[in-house]
Amino acid sequence: MYSILLVEDDEFVCKAIEIILRKQDYIISIAKNGQDAMQYLQKSKFDLVITDLMLPYANGMELVSKMRNELHLDVPILVLSAVTHEKTITEGFDIGVDDYLKKPFNPSELASRVKRLIQQKEKNTI
Template sequence: MNSAKKIVLAEDNSMLSMVLKFRLEKEGYKLLVAADGKEALELIELHNPELILTDIMMPFVSGLEVISHVRNKLNLQTPIVVFSAAGQEKIVLQAFDLGATDFMTKPLSPNELVLRIKRLLR
């Protein structure tokens, strides 16, 4: 199953990470899970995933810094879906300015996420 599309998930909530990993692997994706932005950048550079899912608020390196690094340092056009708690419009706009592809408000629906991923990876 080497043809499985790789997704890096950067999420510091381990319960949410487990749920999303289970749900997305059931759909046939290979998930590489990072507990923080620093680990996410290492996984992105090592595995060159087809898609990146990132929370905004994380320890060490924020989701915004992940987007900036992917777009400006690595010069990758990899789709990036950002998660954030509701009511953070300024941060969401900043994420899009940096190059985020899509945004979802937490708590998020795993089924909706699957649909968005399928659309982005067509």
Template sequence: MAKILVIEDEQMMLKALEFRLKKDGHQVLVASNGKEAMTTIESNQLDLILTDIMLPFASGLEIINYSKNILNRPTAIIILSAVGLEKTVLEAFELGADDFITKPFSPNELSVRVKKILLRTKS
């Protein structure tokens, strides 16, 4: 069972992601803004972070940088965003993101990508 942090400020999306990931057998923590997310990242050993780019208090890019470069954690990160701007996507990958899913997406696609990343990071 993987420990996953979902960071999303849109409550309906947050609940849907949490429900799907729990259904897939994961332990799920949630945060609805960047500040809350950073506190959770600091105090937990996570297997995966799913984060939106546009968030209150700290952006998804700041969260990637905080986890990967400031705390130096090996945690896998998947970006979820309707903002498909190439510059933003490239910056996310440069900071250490492992995957990018454009909203809207299917719950099945999310499950497959999460499973694939967790398999890759466990080996």
């Protein structure tokens, strides 16, 4: 069983993703903002982090940068956001985002990307 941290402030999206990923037998934890997410990350280990970019208080970019530079985590990060500005997306990849999925999204695609990211990480660690 793999565990996933979902960072998202929209309740509706949270619920939907939870349902989608539960079906694939993942364990989901939900954080409503970047700060909560940091607390989760300090306490427990995750196999994947899915985050929105626009979050209250500490935004997604900040979270990613803190994960990589302060906590030195190599957990794969999937950004799920409505923002489509190219600059923002490339910036995300620069600071350590592994994959980017646009909102609105296709649940099957989300599931397959999650699977791929986790498999890739498995491969790298072996």
